[in-house]
Amino acid sequence: MILMRSPFDWADRTRSQQDIAAEITAGLRGVIGVRTFAIQPNSLGIRGAGQGLTVALVGDDYGRLADVATVLVEKLEADPRFGQIRLGYDTTQPQLFVEIDRARAEDLGVEIDGLGEAFQAVLDGSTVGTIFLDDDSYDIDLVATTDPVNDPGDLERIFVTSDDGQMVPISSFASLTERAVAPELTREAQSRSVSITAALTPELALGDALSEVQAMADDLLGEDMRLVPLAEAATLGETSSGLVFTFAIAIAVVFLVLSAQFESFVSAVIVLATVPLGLACAIFALLLTGGSLNVYSQIGLVLLVGIMAKNGILIVEFADQLRERGRSVR
Incomplete structure (x- = not known):
């Protein structure tokens, strides 16, 4: 939910825009279960501006990036010169993962080829063809007639045929686990990225804040990771250079x-x-x-x-x- 408030006339107020945003952020910070933040639009029309300092950790693996970003967020929260810190990688979406033990399946005589397509048909259905009626086309979906699979125990009642004709339960060589994943995966500079946004207090300017974050991240980043400034920080770097x-x-x-x-x-x-x-x-x-x-x-x-x-x-x-x-x- 987004709430917008037009500023009062300059003659009718004694506080600056930064003071008002800081008071709103401090008041909403105590609301449990709700993540809120105040954005101050800028006059230059910079994308992502008004949110303070925004940087992204760029690398090859989202899991490692999230771990490093979490440690970096803890360091930023310990510094009183930074305001509210937001991590742009939240594992809030549940997802089912199917893992197949290939060695066990081979011992049971189960063919691995085509097993992926069979799992897709059982779990989510599979498109096997298209039918054309007049000027319209319709997909032909292959779906399982059994109850949907949404629990690891459901694999025990699904069977496949082995080489010797016996029916083997899928649960004997496959496991179904539920994990939390991020609902949205972002990229910067054509690489996987995890963003961090930090509000700034009057004690810390944008350029100084970026230098502080870079110094904190130097000891955390791996050889395949780097820190990329975004929004106003990126614009400041371009103009300064x-x-x-x-x-x-x-x-x-x-x-x-x-x-x-x-x-x-x-x-x-x-x-x-x-x-x-x-x-x-x-x-x-x-x-x-x-x-x-x-x-x-x-x-x-x-x-x-x-x-x-x-x-x-x-x-x-x-x-x-x-x-x-x-x-x-x-």
């Missing part, structure tokens, strides 16, 4: 435009000389106010380059006009 390249392209484009406008490389260098100082002041402001270098602050830094270049253009243009009127530099 291309941040230097983006700034380099932005400064190069601004420099070329300024050089063409002023018809002088010296004036362009003078304008761009203010950019490092402005970026340094922006980083200092983030550290002073306790902010983090996230997607939004990176966009702001790119915009800051353009704003400072615009202000520099006005100042240099005004200075050039004064010099053309005969005013000295001093």
Whole structure:
């Protein structure tokens, strides 16, 4: 069940969206038997955003991935900087498994070939053909006429013929067990995956949280496993890796435009000389106010380059006009 609430007008509330989500999560955490969590949508439209930190353990075996993920969840729950932790692998769906002892079946003279199809017909039915009537087609299903098999004891009343013509109960060489499996199996990067989602407190930024989880997982992951960031964490990694390249392209484009406008490389260098100082002041402001270098602050830094270049253009243009009127530099 999903409940949605539109935010109040900014003038009518004194709490932030994060404070409201934290209060809702804390209040619903005490409800036994119900798993609830509050999602805060973001303005960038990132898939899976608003849920905090989301990562996936990727490997070759779901069972081993689930075991490692369970231990990792216990470590995260012990850290008070993380909020509610959710494991995306729940074995809540019962499933029947049929295991055949091939050596025992051979000793009893039971042919293994075709035994799988026979089991399917007995347990769930099997499609053996199709009949066409006018423009419609209908499947022909082969089903057992006995009662359905849903208990290991039911195998004792199902018999197959051995090589010498005797009737052998299936229970003498096959076993039926019920196990709990996950109702949905996910994949990431074309590999089996188990996802973990952790809500974040104001004490821990998204990038720092990802680093903490990676450090915790280093001692748990096997050689065939790896940790993959998802949702906002993946977007942050992509933008952070291309941040230097983006700034380099932005400064190069601004420099070329300024050089063409002023018809002088010296004036362009003078304008761009203010950019490092402005970026340094922006980083200092983030550290002073306790902010983090996230997607939004990176966009702001790119915009800051353009704003400072615009202000520099006005100042240099005004200075050039004064010099053309005969005013000295001093």
